[in-house]
Amino acid sequence: xxxxxxxxxxxxxxxxxxxxxxxxxxxxxxxxxxxxxxxxxxxxxxxxxxxxxxxxxxxxxxxxxxxxxxxxxxxxxxxxxxxxxxxxxxxxxxxxxxxxxxxxxxxxxxxxxxxxxxxxxxxxxxxxxxxxxxxxxxxxxxxxxxxxxxxxxxxxxxxxxxxxxxxxxxxxxxxxxxxxxxxxxxxxxxxxxxxxxxxxxxxxxxxxxxxxxxxxxxxxxxxxxxxxxxxxxxxxxxxxxxxxxxxxxxxxxxxxxxxxxxxxxxxxxxxxxxxxxxxxxxxxxxxxxxxxxxxxxxxxxxxxxxxxxxxxxxxxxxxxxxxxxxxxxxxxxxxxxxxxxxxxxxxxxxxxxxxxxxxxxxxxxxxxxxxxxxxxxx
Numbered sequence: 001x002x003x004x005x006x007x008x009x010x011x012x013x014x015x016x017x018x019x020x021x022x023x024x025x026x027x028x029x030x031x032x033x034x035x036x037x038x039x040x041x042x043x044x045x046x047x048x049x050x051x052x053x054x055x056x057x058x059x060x061x062x063x064x065x066x067x068x069x070x071x072x073x074x075x076x077x078x079x080x081x082x083x084x085x086x087x088x089x090x091x092x093x094x095x096x097x098x099x100x101x102x103x104x105x106x107x108x109x110x111x112x113x114x115x116x117x118x119x120x121x122x123x124x125x126x127x128x129x130x131x132x133x134x135x136x137x138x139x140x141x142x143x144x145x146x147x148x149x150x151x152x153x154x155x156x157x158x159x160x161x162x163x164x165x166x167x168x169x170x171x172x173x174x175x176x177x178x179x180x181x182x183x184x185x186x187x188x189x190x191x192x193x194x195x196x197x198x199x200x201x202x203x204x205x206x207x208x209x210x211x212x213x214x215x216x217x218x219x220x221x222x223x224x225x226x227x228x229x230x231x232x233x234x235x236x237x238x239x240x241x242x243x244x245x246x247x248x249x250x251x252x253x254x255x256x257x258x259x260x261x262x263x264x265x266x267x268x269x270x271x272x273x274x275x276x277x278x279x280x281x282x283x284x285x286x287x288x289x290x291x292x293x294x295x296x297x298x299x300x301x302x303x304x305x306x307x308x309x310x311x312x313x314x315x316x317x318x319x320x321x322x323x324x325x326x327x328x329x330x331x332x333x334x335x336x337x338x339x340x341x342x343x344x345x346x347x348x349x350x351x352x353x354x355x356x357x358x359x360x361x362x363x364x365x366x367x368x369x370x371x372x373x374x375x376x377x378x
Contacts (some may be wrong), residue, residue, distance in 0.1 A: 005034070007039055072264065118241070145220070146189075156223050204226045209230045346364065
């Protein structure tokens, strides 16, 4: 039996998987990987992909829709409890638990990421800001870019709100935001937007980092998904320095968990060889000694602290580990992804029109209520 998987079209998404599959084929497991663009990874319905592929690399906000469509196999039906517990214990931050929904886990935490701060150290005239209040003042003196394309406008607000103690759906599942933190975060975001460099406004995180590495019309981005691939100079690109995000009150580091999970389609007839291959991808040795040196960002905590891994990648992992450990998990209820798309479009409009905090928070709550099924798990 042969298997086909779908991952996303960036070296971080495919190099390690394709190299591992090449070795697997040599050992008798026929496994091939295909690729889709980042935008497809962020928004393409999982149930459509599960009809076409045996393995799917996905983001945790898709889990609710996938469970509702009954298109994935839970890990509990594939692996024993000790293996799942071991992967949970070795995973950094919330990477393993982000794929927990309805009492079961639906994907292996293959890759770990969150929004982090990124800057061109060679272009800074002063140290990067440590807090959100300081970021406003920094933006008055040096060009700062926000990541607002696609889903990233609402994710930026989520992160800033979390830094102000108001993470989305963290308390009452009926409420997107609970307190005044989201309003304070919006006012800061509105100020920062007014001061920011707009030339990269329509670029996804990869394109922002590419521009930062090559042109640097802006020199600092306080919230952008980290890509280890840009932490070293390569192909006439300058190295980008990555660091923890600015802190809010009480030192909170607000960031939204990203990364990827590896899911098995419901229709796939799973062989022992395939299970062994999947388990091997999460082994501590593979996570530390193979994936980081194949353009990847492993989910195992030990890799993020490893001296050899950090030496190879300009300290990327150690410099952003604290942010990743504190990163929040997005809601995963059915229809969350359409909500994220609509909310981002609204945030971009609200920034352009400089709407006030009360109007913005209320409008986002209305969007949330329209998209979240009644009584669904967050």
